[in-house]
Amino acid sequence: MQAPWRAQYWRSRAPEGWPPRQHKLRDRRTPRLLCFLWLMPYQVIAFTMAEVRQGALNFQRQLSAVLRELPEIKVYAVSPFDLEERRRFKDRFGGDIVYFLNDAAWQECERSGLTLESVGEISDEELPRRRTVVVGKPERG
Numbered sequence: 537m538q539a540p541w542r543a544q545y546w547r548s549r550a551p552e553g554w555p556p557r558q559h560k561l562r563d564r565r566t567p568r569l570l571c572f573l574w575l576m577p578y579q580v581i582a583f584t585m586a587e588v589r590q591g592a593l594n595f596q597r598q599l600s601a602v603l604r605e606l607p608e609i610k611v612y613a614v615s616p617f618d619l620e621e622r623r624r625f626k627d628r629f630g631g632d633i634v635y636f637l638n639d640a641a642w643q644e645c646e647r648s649g650l651t652l653e654s655v656g657e658i659s660d661e662e663l664p665r666r667r668t669v670v671v672g673k674p675e676r677g
Contacts, residue, residue, distance in 0.1 A: 577639050577659070578612075578638055579636070579637045580634060580658070582630055583633045588633060595645060597650060599671045602644060606640055609638070609640045609644060610669060611637050611670045611671035611672060612668065612669060614634040614664045614666070615667055616667035619663065621664045635670060636663060636667075637652075641671065643664060
């Protein structure tokens with residue numbers, strides 16, 4: 537007999553319309569989940585100049601080789617002409633050269649056995665305003 541009383545007490549303290557009906561709850565969660573998945577599409581990798589001299593950029597050649605089969609591959613870098621953005625991303629991720637790999641590029645790196653270490657994830661909105669396409673076909677504006 538205690539359980540119904542607790543439920544009635546809880547409902548009296550709950551906000552209007554709470555708990556939501558099941559179909560409303562499902563409709564609310566699905567867009568949030570899709571939004572979360574949509575907003576985190578880029579893996580960030582950063583290299584020091586010493587790593588670049590030792591051949592760390594070989595991943596570009598391997599990704600370019602499969603670009604014909606997977607045209608959705610995109611790897612971006614901060615534009616070399618935007619010094620403020622380069623400094624901001626260098627401070628944030630700790631490398632002299634910072635690259636942003638979309639999900640298709642990251643999965644292809646894992647599939648082909650490339651050992652790249654992600655230093656973070658960023659959303660599409662957090663990409664640099666001025667960026668260059670390192671691997672991939674340029675977007676048409």
